Amino acid sequence: MNPRDAPNQGAVGSGGVASRRSTSRVVLLRCGLVAGPLFVVTFLLEGAFKGSGYDALRHPVSSLELGSHGWIQVANFLVAGVLTIAFATGVWRSGHRSGGVLIGVWGAGLIGAGLFTTDPVNGFPLNTPDVAAYTTSGALHDGFSLPGFLALAVAQLVLCRGGWKWLTYSLLSATAYVVCFGLTSSAFNQTAGLIAVGGLFQRITVTIGWAYTVALAIRLLRRS
Template identity: 45%
Template sequence: MSPNRALLWCGVAAGPLFLAVATLAGALRPGYSAMRHPVDSLVLTGAGGVQVANFLITGALLTAFAVGAWRELNRTGRAGPTPWLLGLSGIGLIGSGLFRADPVGGYPVGSPEGAVHTVSGILHDTASTLFFFGLPLACVLFALRALGDRRPVVAGYSVLTAIVFFACFLWADAGFRQNPELLFVGGLYQRTALLVGFAWIAVLALLLLRSEKAEGPVTVR
């Protein structure tokens, strides 16, 4: 396997790893509801180091994939900003692991129902913004490239991903801010956004792997 193929495979692995670890960790936490609480809250308990590692490792995988995507897209034309946005998204996940989130929705048990604001929580939210804004923008810009390459199905899928991802992010954020209509489903909407977004990353990685295989390996220098 060429070094660049290894980088591209990081994009395939990132999403399944993140979602599997978060799902298992959430299922084992007393008082935690995947329907209501954000994935970020999993860093707040005694076993929070598991989710911290999940953020850091997934962020590193996504950043590595961004490097591979840049090399492959640059070989078949101008890479454009999509790989850079993917890299920023990966950095956002790493930042989310470095800074602890604030309690939300009464979790951990005994914490206030309303939002609690700390410096660490603000830094966590700022870092996560790189992911939740960078990824849909990467989808849209890649859709423009796909249209230029006369690949309307890929372009349409990318735009649809951006719309669903960002809409679910906004609904999740409203739920975490105690909107009464979304209070008990904020976690569900966040997980839907993550599933949709990571699926697009995996599809992009597989497309680039097929392109790399067809045209020959890229040598990483």
């Protein structure tokens, strides 16, 4: 073998490794295109056909875990959580480490919400009080969910750099997300005038957050 060929072979090898890493990052980022839409479509369909006293305007998405066919929402949480953590890894590998960690917390929150069933709230399931007694499972459900929601809000601020259009979108998205999350929390804490629309505000909050992750995935994929 000609010694002069060695550097060229090394360069080819390095290029192959870089290409594989780039392909892996793209696959991980594409998980961000799937997680949100899959989660939203699933809970919308399940909420529409749940029956048994479930009201999508009044009751939270997590309440879909309760009653008949509750396993569907459990699986929805777990699948979305795994896809989100994969996406977070892609964000990390794209150079946005803080943002990747925050989105990873959101993914972990989804998985925790699936592993631990929520408590009844706002009268669902039927014949339960508006504010039921806390159980260990319900406390763990909230203990995972709340940090996840907050992490996604912070992620929108941390990842806002990149031109005035992206900055404007990120700030508007974060603001709307936080406002709707606050209204959701007030509704589920039995604030008069909001109880009947707590589920609606939560759905708006979740949809805003997922829309941001999809937009972020598209942005990073274009750069890749």
